Amino acid sequence: MIKLFYMLIYLFILSNANSESYVKAGESLVWDSDNKNYIANGDVIFKNEKFIAYADKMVANYIEENNSEIFTIIELFDNVIIEFKNETFKGNYAIYTRNDNIIKLTGNVSIESPTRLLTGYELIADINNNKRILNSANDESLVEVLLDNNADN
Amino acid sequence: MIEFISKKIINILIIFALVLQVIIYLYNQRPLITNFSKKQITVENFSTIALSNSGITKIGSEKLNKIDEDNIYLEGKSFLENKEYKIYGNNINISLSEEISSSNEAVEVVNSMGILSAQGFKSIENEGKIIFKGKVKLILND
Numbered sequence: 001m002i003k004l005f006y007m008l009i010y011l012f013i014l015s016n017a018n019s020e021s022y023v024k025a026g027e028s029l030v031w032d033s034d035n036k037n038y039i040a041n042g043d044v045i046f047k048n049e050k051f052i053a054y055a056d057k058m059v060a061n062y063i064e065e066n067n068s069e070i071f072t073i074i075e076l077f078d079n080v081i082i083e084f085k086n087e088t089f090k091g092n093y094a095i096y097t098r099n100d101n102i103i104k105l106t107g108n109v110s111i112e113s114p115t116r117l118l119t120g121y122e123l124i125a126d127i128n129n130n131k132r133i134l135n136s137a138n139d140e141s142l143v144e145v146l147l148d149n150n151a152d153n
Numbered sequence: 154m155i156e157f158i159s160k161k162i163i164n165i166l167i168i169f170a171l172v173l174q175v176i177i178y179l180y181n182q183r184p185l186i187t188n189f190s191k192k193q194i195t196v197e198n199f200s201t202i203a204l205s206n207s208g209i210t211k212i213g214s215e216k217l218n219k220i221d222e223d224n225i226y227l228e229g230k231s232f233l234e235n236k237e238y239k240i241y242g243n244n245i246n247i248s249l250s251e252e253i254s255s256s257n258e259a260v261e262v263v264n265s266m267g268i269l270s271a272q273g274f275k276s277i278e279n280e281g282k283i284i285f286k287g288k289v290k291l292i293l294n295d
Contacts, residue, residue: 021293022267029271029289031264033237034281038266040289048293062266068294069266 021048023060037061046074050101050127051084053094072098080105082125088112089123101127109134194219210235210278214245223250233276238264238283240274252278260285267293 023029027042040046040058047053048071055076062069076082076094082103092107102124109123111132121137200213215229227245233254234240242260247253255275262269262283272287 021295023289023291023293025285025289028287029269029285029291031269031283031285032281033283038291064265067265069264071293 019049022046023058025058036063044076046076051082051103053083053096054081055079055094070098074098084125084127086113087125089125091123103127212247224248238262240276242274254278257286265294267291 022045023038023040024045025040025042026044029041030039032039038058038060040060042056044055044058045052046055046058046060053074053076056078058077059075060071061073062071064070074096076096078092080089080091080094082089082094082105084103089103089105089109089111091105091109094103094105096103105123105125106121108119109121110117110119111123111125111134112118118134120134122135124133124135126132196217198215199217200211201217202211211234212225212227212232213234214227214231216227218226218228220226225247227247230241230243231245232239232241233245240254240260240262242256243258245254245256253276255273257273260271260274262271262274262285269285269289269291271285271289274283274285276283
């Protein structure tokens with residue numbers, strides 16, 4: 001009985017630790033309250049309830065709402081990797097808007113899942129509607145791909 | 154003859170000791186006089202409110218050292234608190250005219266975004282910027 005109790009506490013702590021939202025930076029983080037943003041540098045990790053993102057630099061804009069600050073737009077620069085469920089998005093630059101839950105990646109992007117790897121120039125990941133749009137660099141090369149993730153990869 | 158010589162030696166030693174005392178006295182006096190006006194003011198376990206161009210900041214520390222008219226050194230566990238944040242750290246320097254506070258030691262900050270920990274900081278109040286140094290972790294409020 002006691003073992004079960006401890007196990008439940010452990011699971012509770014573990015689940016809370018995993019749901020934690022945070023920003024980590026390896027070199028520095030600048031909080032600019034005049035311009036309402038945070039700039040993180042060096043091995044940046046950003047995690048929220050939706051995804052976890054890695055990059056060399058991050059600029060996160062925020063608004064103040066009910067005495068708390070909320071990130072609205074997050075920009076990630078260089079060596080961007082975003083892990084969302086069983087998918088991994090990669091690119092040189094990414095912008096996430098909280099309002100519509102859309103991540104847009106540009107520059108040598110790729111989308112990788114257990115069953116596929118697609119590459120292109122631009123990737124738009126619509127998290128709410130579970131859709132991915134992959135565009136090529138220009139009209140002559142490759143095609144536009146619309147991926148409906150309900151198709152289970 | 155020997156007694157005469159030993160008396161002479163004793164007299165010389167006494168004179169030498171007196172001269173030495175005078176030298177010590179003179180050299181002891183001078184620095185005391187010159188240092189008096191530059192003496193640091195130290196207050197232990199204090200907390201106060203500082204009014205600056207950018208607002209009111211509450212300052213507290215185990216030991217406050219007033220370096221000069223412009224600089225304060227908060228020794229030991231210290232904190233800075235205003236309407237936007239609370240900074241808890243150790244050994245914090247404050248420049249009053251430049252409105253800059255900084256520390257190269259571990260710091261924890263509580264603001265309306267969450268709880269932040271870093272290995273040092275530099276706050277430039279009149280620019281509204283705080284630069285957190287080293288490895289930084291900001292745990293966001295849900």
